[in-house]
Amino acid sequence: MNMKEIKKIGRNWLRRDAAEKLRGNPVFCADLTLENPLTLKVLRSTHAHARIKRIDVDRASRTQGIARIFTAADIPGKNLAGIINKDHPLLVPDKVRHVGDAIALVAAETETAAERALQAIQVTYEDLPVIRDPEEALKEDAPRIHETGNLLFTRKIKRGEVERAFDDCAVVVEKTYRTSFLEHAYLEPDAGAGYVAADGTLVIYASTQNPHYDHGEVASLLGVAHEKVRIIQAATGGGFGSKLDLNTQGFIGLALYYLGRPVRYVYSREESFLATAKRHPLTITIKTGTDSQGRLMAMRARILCDTGAYGSYGIAVASRAAVHATGPYEVPNVDIEALCVYTNNPFAGAMRGFGAPQAAFAFESQMDLLAGELGISPLEMRRQNALREGSFTGTGQKLTASVGIRDCLNAVKPFYERVMEKWRHDPAPTFKKRGVGLGAMWYGIGNTGLQNPSTAQIEMDPEGSVTLYTGCADIGQGSTTVLSQIAGEMLGLSPGAIRAVVADTKYTTDAGATSASRQTYISGNAVKDAAGKLVEILLTEASNLLKRPKESLIVDSGLIRDKNDPEKTVPVTDIVRRAHEKGLSLKCQGSFDPVTEPLDPETGQGVPYATYAFACHLAQVTVDVLTGEVEVNRIVAAHDVGKAINPAGVIGQIYGGVAMGIGFGLMERYVPGRTVSLNDYDIPTCKDMPDIVPIVVESAEPTGPYGAKGVGEPALIPTAPAVLNAISDALGERIYTLPANLERVLEAAVAAGVFPGSHGVKQPA
Amino acid sequence: MMRPKATYVRPGTLTEAVDLLQDLDDRCKLLAGGTDVATELRSGAIRGRCLVDLSALPELKGIHEAEEELVIGSGVTLSEIASSAGVARGAPALAKAAAVFGSRQIRNMATIGGNICRASPAGDTLPPLYVQDAELELTSSSKTRRVSIRDFIQGPGRIDLKAGEILKCIRLKKAADFTMHRFDKIGNRKALAVSIVNLAGLVALSPDGIIQRIRLAWGSVAPTVVRSSRVEAFLTGKPLRMETLDQAYPLVQDAISPIDDARASAAYRRRVAVGLLFRLTTQQESPDSIMDIA
Numbered sequence A: 001m002n003m004k005e006i007k008k009i010g011r012n013w014l015r016r017d018a019a020e021k022l023r024g025n026p027v028f029c030a031d032l033t034l035e036n037p038l039t040l041k042v043l044r045s046t047h048a049h050a051r052i053k054r055i056d057v058d059r060a061s062r063t064q065g066i067a068r069i070f071t072a073a074d075i076p077g078k079n080l081a082g083i084i085n086k087d088h089p090l091l092v093p094d095k096v097r098h099v100g101d102a103i104a105l106v107a108a109e110t111e112t113a114a115e116r117a118l119q120a121i122q123v124t125y126e127d128l129p130v131i132r133d134p135e136e137a138l139k140e141d142a143p144r145i146h147e148t149g150n151l152l153f154t155r156k157i158k159r160g161e162v163e164r165a166f167d168d169c170a171v172v173v174e175k176t177y178r179t180s181f182l183e184h185a186y187l188e189p190d191a192g193a194g195y196v197a198a199d200g201t202l203v204i205y206a207s208t209q210n211p212h213y214d215h216g217e218v219a220s221l222l223g224v225a226h227e228k229v230r231i232i233q234a235a236t237g238g239g240f241g242s243k244l245d246l247n248t249q250g251f252i253g254l255a256l257y258y259l260g261r262p263v264r265y266v267y268s269r270e271e272s273f274l275a276t277a278k279r280h281p282l283t284i285t286i287k288t289g290t291d292s293q294g295r296l297m298a299m300r301a302r303i304l305c306d307t308g309a310y311g312s313y314g315i316a317v318a319s320r321a322a323v324h325a326t327g328p329y330e331v332p333n334v335d336i337e338a339l340c341v342y343t344n345n346p347f348a349g350a351m352r353g354f355g356a357p358q359a360a361f362a363f364e365s366q367m368d369l370l371a372g373e374l375g376i377s378p379l380e381m382r383r384q385n386a387l388r389e390g391s392f393t394g395t396g397q398k399l400t401a402s403v404g405i406r407d408c409l410n411a412v413k414p415f416y417e418r419v420m421e422k423w424r425h426d427p428a429p430t431f432k433k434r435g436v437g438l439g440a441m442w443y444g445i446g447n448t449g450l451q452n453p454s455t456a457q458i459e460m461d462p463e464g465s466v467t468l469y470t471g472c473a474d475i476g477q478g479s480t481t482v483l484s485q486i487a488g489e490m491l492g493l494s495p496g497a498i499r500a501v502v503a504d505t506k507y508t509t510d511a512g513a514t515s516a517s518r519q520t521y522i523s524g525n526a527v528k529d530a531a532g533k534l535v536e537i538l539l540t541e542a543s544n545l546l547k548r549p550k551e552s553l554i555v556d557s558g559l560i561r562d563k564n565d566p567e568k569t570v571p572v573t574d575i576v577r578r579a580h581e582k583g584l585s586l587k588c589q590g591s592f593d594p595v596t597e598p599l600d601p602e603t604g605q606g607v608p609y610a611t612y613a614f615a616c617h618l619a620q621v622t623v624d625v626l627t628g629e630v631e632v633n634r635i636v637a638a639h640d641v642g643k644a645i646n647p648a649g650v651i652g653q654i655y656g657g658v659a660m661g662i663g664f665g666l667m668e669r670y671v672p673g674r675t676v677s678l679n680d681y682d683i684p685t686c687k688d689m690p691d692i693v694p695i696v697v698e699s700a701e702p703t704g705p706y707g708a709k710g711v712g713e714p715a716l717i718p719t720a721p722a723v724l725n726a727i728s729d730a731l732g733e734r735i736y737t738l739p740a741n742l743e744r745v746l747e748a749a750v751a752a753g754v755f756p757g758s759h760g761v762k763q764p765a
Numbered sequence B: 001m002m003r004p005k006a007t008y009v010r011p012g013t014l015t016e017a018v019d020l021l022q023d024l025d026d027r028c029k030l031l032a033g034g035t036d037v038a039t040e041l042r043s044g045a046i047r048g049r050c051l052v053d054l055s056a057l058p059e060l061k062g063i064h065e066a067e068e069e070l071v072i073g074s075g076v077t078l079s080e081i082a083s084s085a086g087v088a089r090g091a092p093a094l095a096k097a098a099a100v101f102g103s104r105q106i107r108n109m110a111t112i113g114g115n116i117c118r119a120s121p122a123g124d125t126l127p128p129l130y131v132q133d134a135e136l137e138l139t140s141s142s143k144t145r146r147v148s149i150r151d152f153i154q155g156p157g158r159i160d161l162k163a164g165e166i167l168k169c170i171r172l173k174k175a176a177d178f179t180m181h182r183f184d185k186i187g188n189r190k191a192l193a194v195s196i197v198n199l200a201g202l203v204a205l206s207p208d209g210i211i212q213r214i215r216l217a218w219g220s221v222a223p224t225v226v227r228s229s230r231v232e233a234f235l236t237g238k239p240l241r242m243e244t245l246d247q248a249y250p251l252v253q254d255a256i257s258p259i260d261d262a263r264a265s266a267a268y269r270r271r272v273a274v275g276l277l278f279r280l281t282t283q284q285e286s287p288d289s290i291m292d293i294a
């Protein structure tokens, strides 16, 4: 396509739902009008690991206002859910594996009645040994949390001769890095609602990132035919990965199945903290070596992922952490092993980046440590090792196009040089130290070495109006706008003129999960494919009518015209009428599945992703050596997104990613058994936000829609490593555990000998 | 969680309020801005049988500035304190504490009386009140009495409030004869943070930099706010310099008794208690100072 003709792509489009949101119109599950609904609540385990001897619901069932109390025995279908491995009961039948496990479901007339019933249910537990530490869980004689054992999954990646390569290295650095459980802290706590339609279909509204997965899972739990369930994504106030799991959907389905009355379940913030997935804490021991010039030669890594009580997305996190452990660099010899392990901690699942943010903290710290040993600047160290076209990755994939890491490093370079020359060395205020750090990353778009197709339909009605059908859940990131832009571009229509039917399993087909930064690339291609087929039909008909070659015709604003003879036009509606008379369908199917190759189970060799996003952040920080306070002054964030379909959306993602990255780097930590809510879980406020300079780099991806890749998760990944490297630059002492909270930063300041006075070294009484 | 059934009353005058309290049992909870009470009701930490809302009492409102004294109504909000010219003149450290308190929304609701009566070890208005030896005026239907803030606050959440009493106002001697008025707060983030350590300091410096008078009060490093006459006596008459403050390190360690909690360790608090003392040697940055970062 001639680039001059592209008008809808690469322009800032107001979010399709912006005006609606400003007016407060979108309907969240909590706001749905239902006729005389029941309230649902779940009794959750207070024990981390215990056999359930007895659940006594007699007294509770007799309390006022109770419609019914359900336990595992009431589940008509298969009582196990999970997107990758099915190990998560909706209601536990015989044992609990973490505090918060669901034991019984109460359906009541009011919230108070539900609460009262919860308190009246009596559970007799028989405690089992509790395992909190994944290393413990791996021991031969450790009690088994699941029948299948505590090791859920291993991902190995082996390439070259690592031992030999280390022998030849001039510099080798080996360190262990640790991260914490994190809570997603989306604005809208998990929620669902539903009713039974006249034809008996269970209609379930959900705050979700993956309606088609929910659909299959609910049908399987209830043992009903697929057509008996309909999932509609309600307005969704963020997800960040946690709304990929079944949260309320199964409970709604179970209650509808038995009671037939409208029901609603809205988690409190406390329940959302207690019962939904967390980010996996990773322990990463990593050894990296270079030759005397600073070229990376070898890397060995052992990664331990604590997935807590259930798998959720744990396998994907372990796999992705392993694949990404090299960073966006050429490392010819690698030996990486990631283990995903069950414990009795809260279950960990998907969270923006799937293990890549944790891995980036490790590999980017290593890059600075190596640069320090070699006396090379951190920027040069990265530039000289960065992947390029023709490079092989650790999985043996040859990168052939859209490798924008160098462009990102080059975009940051002038900023880096300028601050290193001046800001970094200008006198800082008393008791404060300034530091500058870089964090780079790569991120494979879509699922790791797995098929992950998307489908879509575009339909033109007899009046020439266009409807886009997509299963892609827009959870606030703006995918519906981007998909409308793509359809609009193909069909010569304003994106706003396209009707969008989104994420309703009755009317849309599977677009896969809104995760892994995949929807612009994969669903964008599916929409483009569908729209392309419609254009093809229209142009074929128009070509017959106008007696012009199809190649010279274009669709634009309701007309089909000849590029070379603008007078030669025909209204699209005429063509549509002709097509209908001929019995041609104007509803076109589109699909796309990125080309990947499964990873070999022993060597990890294969093609995990069809394309990668790249990024580099520069962080400027000021550290207070008296208190450990860190002020992030500025983040310069360069992101290779392939093509920014909606630049404002890309920049919004970068701002949000930086905020989340600062939380990950400096303050967020979910402590199982202690953290309760946003009262004791601090996320950054606007006052903690730095100046942000977003830089959009466009290294076009040939297989992407208009060259696009993705940015949702990449936006977050480089921030924490850049900030941590900057703190280390400021203090001359490195922190190996996240978050780098006040306490850890002050400890580093003391260890570096920069805490003033004579009491800096010894621990006070 | 179960929300307790609460009856709710909102008297219109102080007399009406104290009369009402006389007739109610002590499971009634006084409610000012509600920023503590509401969260405690939600978590189940308190279960009031009824709530007596003090927010309509005109007698608890207003800041009155006299020649030597500042009288602040217990129902004055943190926003009002932060923007009061009288407080800026007579109690600048308190004004600073109010400016960095919670967030704008919280400052608009939260009252100084509520902060005192909550008696949290981390309460941000407390250290500034301790360094100015604040006196509290308490009223009941039968009498009015005055008590120093140090005597009133007895421990975390424990205050000398008798049945039927309401905190009416806070009286402060203006701290005009000090050259430095400081308040510093360390929290996990820059707004909406619970203080991990805070410090209010008043210093009268001679022209050649000698400490003539000094008052220091630390929060969140002991069950109640810490003032140490030993530390203050040690520093008096010495130059305000790092060496002097460094020598006070062991005295400060003796004065405080912090604990490990979810927000920080005792060791961290011990070090930062002195770190904030060292900060007295620097200019205090205005909260929104903008730095040239490019």
Ligand SMILES: Cc1cc2nc3c(=O)[nH]c(=O)nc-3n(C[C@H](O)[C@H](O)[C@H](O)COP(=O)(O)OP(=O)(O)OC[C@H]3O[C@@H](n4cnc5c(N)ncnc54)[C@H](O)[C@@H]3O)c2cc1C
Binding pocket: B029, B030, B031, B032, B033, B034, B035, B036, B037, B038, B039, B054, B074, B075, B100, B101, B102, B103, B106, B109, B110, B111, B112, B113, B114, B115, B116, B117, B118, B122, B123, B124, B125, B161, B165, B166, B167, B168, B192, B193, B194, B195
């Ligand atoms: C998001 C958030 C942020 C916060 N940030 C801070 C902060 O930065 N610093 C800080 O110190 N605190 C903070 N707090 C705690 C709280 O806002 C303060 O303690 C506030 O000053 C309480 O005042 P209030 O008017 O809301 O009191 P309320 O909640 O109404 O009452 C608090 C207590 O005082 C009693 N009480 C109130 N008025 C009287 C009276 N006149 N006589 C007798 N007893 C009375 C009540 O019975 C209750 O026990 C924060 C709270 C929240 C929710």
